[in-house]
Amino acid sequence: MMLATRFLSARIISQGRVRAGLPSPGQSRFLTISHSHGRDAYWQIVPLWKDVPVGQFLSYRWQIANTVQGTNMLSSFLSNVLPQNIPPPISNPRLLHIETRDDFVKDVLNGVAAAPMSIRLTPHTLSVIDWENPLEDPVRRQFIPLGSSLLSDHPKLSLDSLHEEADSPVPGLVHRYPDKALFLATSVCPVYCRFCTRSYAVGANTDTLSKQPQKPSRRRWDAIFAHIEKTPALTDIVVSGGDSYYLLPEHVAEIGSRLLSIPHIRRFRFASKGLAVSPSRILDRNDAWTDALLGVSSQGKRLGKQVALHTHFNHPNEITWVTRQAAQLLFEKGLVVRNQTVLLRGVNDDVATMSSLIRQLADMNIQPYYVYQGDMVRGVEDLRTPLQTILDLEQHIRGTISGFLMPSFVVDLPGGGGKRLAASYQTYDRDSGVSTFIAPGIKGGQTVYEYYDPEV
Numbered sequence: 008m009m010l011a012t013r014f015l016s017a018r019i020i021s022q023g024r025v026r027a028g029l030p031s032p033g034q035s036r037f038l039t040i041s042h043s044h045g046r047d048a049y050w051q052i053v054p055l056w057k058d059v060p061v062g063q064f065l066s067y068r069w070q071i072a073n074t075v076q077g078t079n080m081l082s083s084f085l086s087n088v089l090p091q092n093i094p095p096p097i098s099n100p101r102l103l104h105i106e107t108r109d110d111f112v113k114d115v116l117n118g119v120a121a122a123p124m125s126i127r128l129t130p131h132t133l134s135v136i137d138w139e140n141p142l143e144d145p146v147r148r149q150f151i152p153l154g155s156s157l158l159s160d161h162p163k164l165s166l167d168s169l170h171e172e173a174d175s176p177v178p179g180l181v182h183r184y185p186d187k188a189l190f191l192a193t194s195v196c197p198v199y200c201r202f203c204t205r206s207y208a209v210g211a212n213t214d215t216l217s218k219q220p221q222k223p224s225r226r227r228w229d230a231i232f233a234h235i236e237k238t239p240a241l242t243d244i245v246v247s248g249g250d251s252y253y254l255l256p257e258h259v260a261e262i263g264s265r266l267l268s269i270p271h272i273r274r275f276r277f278a279s280k281g282l283a284v285s286p287s288r289i290l291d292r293n294d295a296w297t298d299a300l301l302g303v304s305s306q307g308k309r310l311g312k313q314v315a316l317h318t319h320f321n322h323p324n325e326i327t328w329v330t331r332q333a334a335q336l337l338f339e340k341g342l343v344v345r346n347q348t349v350l351l352r353g354v355n356d357d358v359a360t361m362s363s364l365i366r367q368l369a370d371m372n373i374q375p376y377y378v379y380q381g382d383m384v385r386g387v388e389d390l391r392t393p394l395q396t397i398l399d400l401e402q403h404i405r406g407t408i409s410g411f412l413m414p415s416f417v418v419d420l421p422g423g424g425g426k427r428l429a430a431s432y433q434t435y436d437r438d439s440g441v442s443t444f445i446a447p448g449i450k451g452g453q454t455v456y457e458y459y460d461p462e463v
């Protein structure tokens with residue numbers, strides 16, 4: 008009964024009728040940007056945070072301190088946030104036995120035990136999940152596995168499906184394309200996504216996987232910079248990991264300055280899911296990460312070089328007024344922000360959801376850049392879609408949105424062929440689920456790359 012009352016009041020808050028805890032103008036140490044969208048205290052849907060005022064919630068320190076990490080914390084968070092009775096699943100009959108909170112927690116623990124990714128979730132992300140209907144929630148599906156929803160791995164998939172380690176001339180640098188390289192600066196992220204391509208290295212060890220972490224280290228970075236400096240064909244660097252949000256501000260400044268000082272490097276991007284999963288950090292004037300990034304971007308502009316932020320939204324529900332304010336700040340400061348979405352079954356594999364996501368990104372002045380077919384990585388067969396899904400989405404969405412806002416729908420080819428337009432397949436046998444691609448510009452262009460649809 009207590010819980011029912013709490014959830015009723017939380018639902019009212021989430022509908023924006025309650026404005027408790029919001030500061031009056033001028034009180035906040037956060038940037039205040041006028042905006043027409045409501046500023047509902049959406050995190051107060053979580054009973055643990057029902058009294059947390061906006062100033063506290065927006066603090067990055069508070070976000071870090073209240074991040075849920077590991078199975079023990081997740082289990083106790085779930086026990087606190089879930090209703091006693093769980094509504095039945097609509098889409099997956101294998102979840103029908105999950106009727107109560109205890110059933111749900113038990114199934115999650117089974118899922119986590121089998122997963123290649125450990126658990127880490129920010130308060131922002133935990134606050135946008137509909138805990139009254141957790142089996143169907145698209146954000147929950149991305150981060151919290153249920154043992155009963157897991158499917159057997161496809162026999163053709165591998166841990167490092169994109170063969171990144173084979174394409175690394177020095178540890179921590181993937182150099183596959185002639186002019187572009189991927190600098191893996193850290194192996195830590197603000198959240199851990201179930202479907203991460205780099206599950207072989209990102210995050211803590213799990214019950215099923217020991218990883219090779221890429222910790223920020225002077226020696227490792229020096230070898231990476233040395234390779235970049237002696238390779239004039241390289242003009243473009245992606246600084247990723249892990250997630251650039253987990254680089255110290257001084258590391259962002261250092262990497263940025265060093266890359267800008269290399270004459271043949273014309274552009275680079277910091278890859279971070281931070282804007283999607285902990286957007287208040289962008290607004291937190293007590294945190295130096297954003298200023299470090301903007302400083303590098305300004306420095307780049309003076310040199311005629313572009314510094315961008317590549318972020319990662321998968322569902323419109325991940326976007327709140329905090330996200331919009333953070334994106335607006337970056338837009339006003341002139342930072343180029345692009346988004347890469349991963350196509351995931353039961354999350355964003357329908358036209359309405361994907362269209363809404365693209366439009367909302369565009370309205371935040373975030374360029375919808377890529378929609379990726381799910382990679383063939385371990386433990387997430389339940390989230391992969393057949394190639395046909397991405398082809399259908401592209402076909403239906405093209406023409407309904409301005410061409411310059413239309414993302415490229417791509418497959419990152421297993422085996423290291425790079426990103427190819429999904430529609431550029433050479434063959435696609437829909438019965439066997441096998442599609443083939445070629446990449447004439449990569450490694451001599453002789454290889455035929457195969458992508459396999461999930462078997463169910």
Ligand code: SF4
Pocket residue numbers: 195196197198199200202203204205209248249250280
């Ligand atoms: S934020 Fe990116 S690197 Fe980190 S777990 Fe998610 S997909 Fe992987």
